[in-house]
Amino acid sequence: MQPLEHLLSPIINNLNNASNQLEDERILIEKIKRQKMDMIQKKITPFQVDLVRPEIAESWKRSSENGLDPLVYNDPPLMDALSFEQRLKEKDYLIQAAAPYVSKLENMLSHIEAYIFLSDENGLILRVAQALDNNRFRLTPGTIWTEETIGTCAHELCIRLNSPIQLCGPEHFCRIFNNISSSSAPIFDVDGNLEGTLTIASPKFHRHDSYSLGLAVIMAETIQKEFQLSANRELLQSALTATEDAMIMIKAGVVIKANKAACQIFKNLEQDLIGSQIGDVFEDIPLLESVLGTREPHINTHIKIKRSKQKFSGSIQPMKSYDNKNLGCLLTLKPINSTLKVSQSSNGFTSRFTFENMIGTSPQSAKLKNLAKKFARHKSNILIQGESGTGKEVFAQAIHNESRPDGPFIAVNCAAIPKNLIESELFGYEPGAFTGAERIGKPGKIEQACGGTLFLDEIGDMPLELQAVLLRVLEDKMIMRLGGSRYISVNFRLVTATNKNLLELVKRDLFREDLYYRISVFKLNISPLRERGSDIVQLIDHFITAYAEAECIDKPTLSSTAKYILLQYNWPGNVRQLSNAISYAVCMSTDGVIYPEHLPDEILKTSSTPVLERHVSEKDVEDIESSSDSDAFAVNISVKEMEKEAIKRALEKADNHVRDAAKIVGLSKSTLYRKIKQYGLDNNIEE
Known part of the structure; x- marks a missing residue:
């Protein structure tokens, strides 16, 4: 038999190792405590703190600057009952989404002493589970735990960093937490905004390890998915209720939901809609099955309903879950010819821009929009002046939708139509008016604009001989088609645009003076993009979002340096050039980030900004964003x-x-x- 000493030797060695490990840990904890006090007493700077992560040292500094003492624990403030009740209502979707998973955590951790709590994005405690009777930290719903109230803590850093984090013992600011380990993970909404945090904390410091952090992250992600689904369901329900169009949700060949407008259509046919097979309701089964199978949308297509003589125009959009699973499709129906706008759209005449959806809040844009709205209320002609690509047609469409939204919007580019054809395009022609004319004749753009708006773009390029005819039309409100013998009465709102100086053309006898004063009763001068600093930022974000959605990819972020370069650039092609540049950058970007090298060459060649991402601070970007002066874009800093x-x-x-x-x-x-x-x-x- 082996001696007893030999048998006990491994056990004794393990005990000694464990004891040494605990002693090393105790020594490290004491060192951290001393470093924290030295930093608070300003004996050392946060940069000299090397025993904890930099973000923790910075948090210690902020906590101290907030007037907190690590040796004294003040009970955290409690939100008043009325305000807290209102906040709970606002966070109801998050709380409801988290409830079953917090309960699971309680069951999983029931054998250990632990705290589980849910906070909002401001550090307000929304729910607490497994808080023991001897809750000496006053961790209760309604308390506000932030750096200002209790100092450095896990969920506060999680909120600041937007990422999971674990704090152990003296890494917290206040001494009362010296034996606590806490792990926090963020919860985001569908737009990537922070919605709240989930935290698991334990007073059993030596039992806490990375397992708790992993558990918090997994549960937070699960809650996040459930929360986002709930929010999407509510958003869809709101959309179904608010719209006047008939909307029908289809899954696995069955109608599962429909709004009031849709139910009314089928009520008139004495047919139950919800629960019906699509074969019992629609005639276009292959089309619907195609969308359900391929998940490719169909826009502005004709939909036939069984036992109905009425014709419908509709769009069929596939629906996907957060994990790209097929949820069926959404069918939108509206009766054909129910409004004049449907007819316009089917003929290619659309005006989608309004003052409400125009991008840009710079002082210049705000002033211009207010002026344009004022002009839109009157019937007089409007002249829009500005460089190419500044968005003159956008303003023309917005004016139309403000003044004559139910009428057609007819746009004509005077520079794009050959001189020998522009007269027939504007005034139309009778059958046989000239060789190549359509057999039944054709109405002109002016005639088609009756009841709506005629937009003549690049009016400065209109031939002189045609200017006299247009002047007569504006005076008499009557036209005669080419080859015709009768006058046709017309009623339209005229909006014109040019990138030229019409008065200069008048002096050179290239534009009629009497026509100039006829079309320029009201004038709008659109500033070039380089003079609208804050508009650039908003347009960049709008175009990134639009192109990402069009390509069905995740929206990339714009790096600080790329943003700085875009803000410095002079934009000779204005909004049109910016749109193309962003389209190119989104296409070229990788890993979800747009860096300088993803921008078009003509922009990079004019920039003196270094390609290294961190060489441009957020302050540099903010300085240019906040400037509306064109000189802000002339910054020229040496790369070196x-x-x-x-x-x-x-x-x-x-x-x-x-x-x-x-x-x-x-x-x-x-x-x-x-x-x-x-x-x-x-x-x-x-x-």
Whole structure:
């Protein structure tokens, strides 16, 4: 038999190792406590704190600056009952989505001492589970836990960082949490906005490990999916209720939901809609089955309903879940010829822009929109002036939808139609008027605009001989088709646009003076894009969203440097050029981010901004965004100067440690070494 000492030796060694490990942990905890106090007492800076993560040290600093003492725990403030009740109503979807999963966590962790709580995006505690009777932290629903009230804590950092985090013991600010470990994970809505956090905390510090953080993350993601589904269901229900169009949801060949307008159609046919097979309701079964199978939408198509003589125009859109599963399709119906606008759309005459959906809130744009709205209330002719691509037709459509929304919007580009054809395009012609004319004749654009708006774009390119005819039409409100013998009465609103100086053309006898004063009763001058700084930011976001949706891809984000370059650029092609540039950048982007190298060459060639992402601060971007002066776009900073300054700031922040500085500027350590020597910054640097 082996000696007893030999048998017990492994056990004794394990106990010694565990004891040593606990002792090492105790020593580390004491060091962290001392470093925290030294930093609070300003004996050291947050950059010199090396025992905790930088974000924790920064949080300690903010907590101290808020007047908190780590040795004193003040009970967190409690929101008043009325306000808290209102907040619970606002967060009802989140609370309801989280309820079953919080209950599961309670069951899973029932064998250990733990706290489970849900907070909103501001640190307000919404729900607490497994808070023990000896709840000395006053962790109850309605309390506000933030850096201002209790100092550094896991869910507050989770809110600030928008990412999961775990804090252990003295990493918290207040001493009362020295034996606590807490793990928090964020919960986002469908637009990526923070909705709240889920936190698991335990007073059993030595029992807490990465398992708790993983559990918090998994449960938060599950709650998030359920919350987003609930929000989508509510949004869909609101849309179904609010619209006047008939809307029908179909899944697996069965009608599962319909709004009031749809039910009314089938009520008139004495037919129950909900629960019906599509074969019993519609005649276009292959079309519906095609959308259900391929998930490819059909827009503005004819839909036939059984036992109904009425014709419907409809769109069939596939519905997808958050994980791209097929949820069926949504069918939108409206009677053909129910409104004049449907007829317009079917003939290609559309005016989709209104003052409400126009992008841009710069002072220039706001003033211009208010002026255009005022002009739209009157019947007089409007002249819109501005460089190419500034959005003159957008304003023309908005004026039309404000003044004559039920009439047609007819647009004619005077520069795009050959001179020998523009007269027939505007005034139309009778059968046989000239060789090649349609056998039955054709109405002109002016005639088609009756009851609506005629938009003559690039009016400065209209031939002189035709200007005299147009002037007569504006005076008499009558036209005669080419080859015709009778006058036709017309009633339309005239909006014209040009990128030329018409008065200069008048002086050169290239434009009739009497016509100029006839069409320019009201004048709108659209500023070029380079003079509308804040509009650029909004247009960029709008175009990124639009092109991502059109390509069915996730919306990419715009890096700070790319944004800075776009704001610096002069935009000679204005909004049209910006739209094309963003379309190109979205196509070229990778990993969900648009970097400078994804921008068109003509923009990059004019920029002096370095390609390194972190060389442009958010402050630089904000300075240009907030400026409406065109001089803000003339910033010309040397690439080397910016690069040198960025590296210098990073070294100062990292206390001359190259490895940490490399992380700050986003370079490899070897590349940073080379640039440090290149710029003569190699004094006092450390590994």
